[in-house]
Amino acid sequence: MDLSFSDADRAFQAEVRQFLAEAYPADLKAKMERGEELRKEDYIRWQQIVNAKGWAAPAWPTEYGGPGWTxxxxxxxxxxxxxxSTPPILPFGINMVAPVIYTFGNAEQKKRFLPRILDATDWWCQGYSEPGSGSDLASLRTKAERQGDHYIVNGSKTWTTLAQHADWIFCLVRTDGTGKQQEGISFLLIDMKTPGIRVRPIITMDGGHEVNEVFLDDVKVPVENLIGKEGQGWTYAKFLLGHERSGIAAVGRSKRAIARLKSIAEAETIDGAPLITDPAFSRRISEVEVDLIALEFTELRTLASESAGKGPGPESSILKIKGTEIQQAITELLVEAVGSYAAPFVRDVPDGQRWNEYPIGPAYAANVAPSYFNMRKTSIYGGSNEIQKNIIAKMVLGL
Amino acid sequence: MDFSFTDEQKMLADSVERFVQDEYDFDTRKAITRSDEGFRRDYWEKFAELGWLALPFDEEDGGLGGSAVDTMILMESFGKGLVVEPYVSTVVLCGGFLRAAGTKAQKDAVLPGLMEGKTLLAFAYAEPTSRYNLADISTKAVKDGAGYKITGHKAVVIHGPSADHFVVTARTSGGQRDEKGVTVFLVSAKAPGVSRRDYPTVDGLRASEVSFENVSVGADAVIGEVDNGLALVERVVDEGIAAISAEAVGAMKKLHDLTLDYLKTRVQFGQPIGRFQVLQHRQVDMFMAYEQSKSMSYMANLKLDEAPAARKKALSAAKVQIGKAGRFIGQQSVQLHGGMGMTDELSVGHYFKRLTMIDTQFGNVDHHLKRFGAL
Known part of the structure; x- marks a missing residue:
């Protein structure tokens, strides 16, 4: 056992740091650090910067444009x-649909879609959940009926993240309603500009517009947009869920969030002293920090076995559960750190101030409560934490 | 020992419950929170007609002579409807100062209008760096002839935008966190030198940053004793804690019921999700947290009139329970509703947000654990 990185890895780390120092635009960084909502062009801009370096898709095979990293x-x-603290590379294209395309798609599909995913020409969204099919995804009812060289798709998808920006949606659709639920599902790529598609915003309790309902009404989809074989969609979906989970521990982001929490706790006061010197509060920061160390080493162990050739197994559910619990705990502590100033709800006023008006509390307090509310989604999405525990119970423990 | 309500209290409970059910459904509430003022004047007048605004005041002051338990009954129903009207600010807190220590002249000047629904008040006590320490005050009231000049900044004054008067804590002597030297003033919101920045809060209320710049008040603006106001502030804030604890209990009950109903009706894997034992136990935990909170709310309201040390201990204990249970029930209600629980469209998230903010009001769990332990 050895904890240290090799010389080559350390050199690589220096190279990444240098790239970030040179290429990460200051205005974008400032936006991220204020916790501001990112716009479509922010995501695209950052992905294009990273892609220009050839680093947009770390996990892709080199033949499709991956960097070939360990x-x-x-x-x-x-x-x-x-x-x-860079903007995230949105997972829907790079991490989700692309691996399905390069693993199960045909040559034509790879050529058509992968380059446009890499350089952010196409924005993808995920059409999985339906109003009646959340945790029980296999019960989905959006129907695709074959008519000559097309499918006619009818149904609705929900919780579709950033569908309002999307050019394409990858959908699980039912092509056969007769046999076992899982066996009648197919994986279809649909152009969002196709007539019959309507996107309705869902506003979440923090006031944000991240998710949507997508209605499909007699949507005509060419047969060449089917991935793999008809009826095999569930297999591809399960493969994809494995990929979705591997980044979900969010250790780096949580480290960053803890650093922010600490700096806020330095600035806030309690009875005239910095809040961070309050034994009760600092103990709670320490608790979440310790949890994060455990998670980091669990992730490193997963990583080591992945390097040894084993794919991410059902153990990755641990990363999802603990990762989201930690993210939520940090936002909870942030709310507590800012005290009464968690209450003001003033969107789009990042500096907490408008011309000729009294400032509303410190600038760092502005988004604290909304992000606490928003982060409750993490234990629900990507397979709820209850479902993750079912996976561990069944697949790992054999219960 | 008797935990039953009197016939009058049952009637009060019925009438508030009916109001919330018939006239304060979730869509109405949503429209109210999005209106210009953020609450409904006609409802406020209705509260006056129904006697709710006169509830806690002594009969000799024109009130109904109600008890803490009466206020608790009212607040619990308000919690079920997420009522945003300025009841706690005007009646419980600012009214509480006048009840406890107002002179006859002060009462005569404010209470009739308050009880008729014409006068609104807000309590300006917190400051940008005071956190939950009620004595941490840098707003100064400097002697000026017979009266005072007040200068300072008050933070997150709930219901500040609609207030006709502020009850303001200021320092008349001593250092920033000294217990001695705190004085309570009644200040007109229109007095020269008072200015506000108004904003909505995450839980659907309105609040203000209020700035006082050399605001002149007479000696008759002092509520209670000069320099010795802290005990009064603590007493009234404890009444506020009792009221919002009852409100929280109402909100928890509503979340508990909504979630239970969802578990019985939402079907996944061919059965209602309430058939899954892990979710049954979660709902049981929510149920227990609610029951324990209700017990604490009763306890706190029954002990409001005890000697200060016993009262403070009781109120801190209640606030700890309410804070913990509110967080647990709020988070789990969202979790068990899945994506639906995250939406602005469903009421669940709004109860969760209110419960979250109740924890930050008048001291969170950490603050009250500390106060409980120190007493």
Missing amino acids: ATQRYIYSEELAAA
């Missing part, structure tokens, strides 16, 4: 990005 390099890279 698992350790990928880990170092994502940690450095998180430490620098």
Whole structure:
């Protein structure tokens, strides 16, 4: 057992740091550090910067444009990005649909879609959940009926993240309603501009617009947009869920969030002293920090076995559960840190101030309560934490 | 020992419950929170007609002579409807100062209008760096002839935008966190030198940053004793804690019921999700947290009139329970509703947000654990 990185890994780390120092635009960084909501162009801009360096898709095979890194390099890279507080590379294209396309798609599909995913020409969203099919995803009812060289798709998808920006949606659809639920599902790529698609915003309790309902009404989809074989969609979806989970521990982001929490706790006071010197509060910061160390080493162990050739197993559910619990605990502490100034709800006033008006509390307090509310989603999405525990119970423990 | 309500209290409970059910459904509440003023004047007048604004005041002051338990009954129903009207600010807190220590002249000047629904008040006590320490005051009231000049900044004054008067804590002597030297003033919101920045809060209320710049008040603006106001502030804030604890209990009950109903009706994997034992136990934990909170709310309201040390201990204990249970029930209600629980469209998130803010009001769990331990 050895904890240290090799010389090559350390050199790689230095290279990533140098790239970030040179290429990460200051205005974007400032926006991220204020906790401001990112716009479509912010995501695209950052992905294009990273792609120009050839680093947009760390996990892709080199033949499709991946950098050919080892698992350790990928880990170092994502940690450095998180430490620098860069905008996230949205997972829907790069991490979700792309691996399905290059693993199960045909040559034509790879050529058509992968380059446009890499350079952010196409924005993808995920059409999985339906109003009646959340945790029980396999019960989905959106129907695709074959008519000549097209499918006619009818149904609705929900919780579709950033569908309002999307050019394409990858959908699980039912092509066969007769046999076992899982066996009648297919994986279909649908152009969002196709007539019959309507996107309705869902506003979440923090006031944000991240998710949507997507209605599909007699949507005509060419058969060549089917991935793999009809009826095999569930297999591809399960494969994809494995990928979705591997980044979900968010160790780097949580480290960054703890650093922010500590700096706020330095600035806030309690009875005239910095809040961070309050034994009760500092103890609670320490508790979440210790949890995070445990998670980091669990992730490193997963990484090591991945490097040794084993794919991410059902143990990755641990990363999802603990990772989201930690993210939520940090936002909870942030709310407590800012005290009464958690209450003001003033969107889009990042500096907490408008011309000729009294400031509303410190600038760092502005988004604290809304992000606490928003982060409750993390234990629900990507397979709720209850479902993750079912997976561990069944697949790991054999219960 | 008797935990039953009197016939009058049952009637009060019925009428508030009916109001919330018939006239304060979630869509109405949503429209109210989005209106210009952020509450409904006609409802406020209705509260006056129904006697709710006169509830805690002595009969000789024109009130109904109600008890803490009466206020608790009212607040619990308000909690179920997430009522945003300025009841706690005007009646419980500012009214509480006048009840406890107002002179006859002060009462005559404010209480009739308050009880008729014409006069609104807000309590300006917190400051940008005071956190939950009620004595941490840098707002100064400097002697000026017979009266005072007040200068300072008060933070997150709930219901500040609609207030006709502020009850303001200021320092007349001593250092920033000294217990001695705190004085309570009644200040007109229109007095020269008073200015506000108004904003909505995450839980659907309105609040203000209020600035006082050399605001002149007479000696008759002092509520209670000069320099010895802290005990009065603590007493009235404890009444506020009792009131919002009852409100929280109402909100928890509503979340508990909504979630239970969802577990019985939401079908996944071919059965209502309430058939899954892990969710049953979660709901049981929510149920227990609610029951324990209700017990604490009763306890706190029954002990409001005890000697200060016993009262403070009781109120801190209640606030700890309410803070913990509110967090647990709020978070789990969202979790068990899945994505739906995250939406602005469903009421669940709004109860969760209110419960979250109740924890930050008048001291969170940490603050009250500390106060409990120190007493």
